[in-house]
Amino acid sequence: MWRLHQFPLCPFSRAVRFAMAEKGVTAELVAAYPWERSETLSRLNPAIQTPVLENGQMVLCDSHAIIEYFDETVERPPLVGASASERAEARRLAGWFAQRFYSEVTAPLLAERMYKRLVSREMPDGIGIRNANRAAELHLQYVDDLLDENRWLAGPTFGIADVHAAAQISVADYLGGIDWRGHGQAKVWYSALKSRPSFRALLADRMEGIRPPPDYDKLDF
Ligand SMILES: N[C@@H](CCC(=O)N[C@@H](CS)C(=O)NCC(=O)O)C(=O)O
Structure with a gap:
């Protein structure tokens, strides 16, 4: 096990x-x-x-x-793409969300809204939160742009780029850092992910002492 x-x-x-x-x-x-x-x-x-x-x-x-x-x-479903070029793009985007999105959005929100609340017991820094929210806005725009080209972030099939992006965005969303307004493409993509049983289990999870916004786990948000 x-x-x-x-x-x-x-x-x-x-x-x-x-x-x-x-x-x-x-x-x-x-x-x-x-x-x-x-x-x-x-x-x-x-x-x-x-x-x-x-x-x-x-x-x-x-x-x-x-x-x-x-x-x-585990053969099915493949998550890294069929051709070498698809795999390269999938890995680039997985890295983009795990590094860029994490350092610009998720990590500052975790520091301000989770760590300071649960561990160091400090007041959150409003400027840090605003900067993270602004960065999230640019990243959502990038998601919209990617979805202009493809059904999923890195190509025609669901894979690691979607997994890493959705994982980062879901934490930022839990911490109140995502404003979906004006991001129709990203919203349709995230809504499709929210309805997958594999992702729903994650959204049901709660961090003790921190409550997400009301629409966080709703299919209609
Ligand atoms: N490259 C690692 C990054 C993992 C990571 O940064 N985890 C965070 C928690 S979300 C952590 O353990 N941070 C503590 C630290 O870096 O000291 C991965 O992809 O798993």
């Missing part, structure tokens, strides 16, 4: 959960909070980061490595 060490608002863990559910692979969830620097997480992952997936014999760290592991070992 796989065990996934994660916490509900970790976007990288969400990406792994989403991809594993698409592949029909189950895992027991084990709560792990990197800022606690627990002995278990430090032993499993030298980076002391979530997600970590292990089954007693094998330890897998890093959302990209974990998702590609399942893409190589």
Whole structure:
């Protein structure tokens, strides 16, 4: 049995959960909070980061490595694209959302709206939140632009770009950082993801002490 060490608002863990559910692979969830620097997480992952997936014999760290592991070992549905050029684009966009979106949007929102509230007990910085919201707006515009060209973010089929983008956006949305107004294309795409059973399970999850906005898990938002 796989065990996934994660916490509900970790976007990288969400990406792994989403991809594993698409592949029909189950895992027991084990709560792990990197800022606690627990002995278990430090032993499993030298980076002391979530997600970590292990089954007693094998330890897998890093959302990209974990998702590609399942893409190589579980045939259907393929998540990385059929041709070399499709795979290159899928990996570029997966990296874009996991690095750019995370550093400009998700990480500042997590710092202001989760970490300061639950851990350091400080007041959030309004400027930091506003900057993250502005960056989210530009990223949603980019999603609209990508969807002008393709049905899914990286091409004709659903894959890792959609998984990583949806995982990051869902955490930003949970933390009140997403304004869908004016982003019709992105909204239709996200709505299609929201109706997938593999993603719905993620949206049902709650971080203790932080409530999402009312429309966060609604299909009609
Ligand atoms: N490249 C890693 C990034 C994982 C990551 O940054 N996780 C965050 C939680 S969402 C973390 O553990 N942060 C603590 C730290 O970096 O010290 C992945 O894709 O899994």
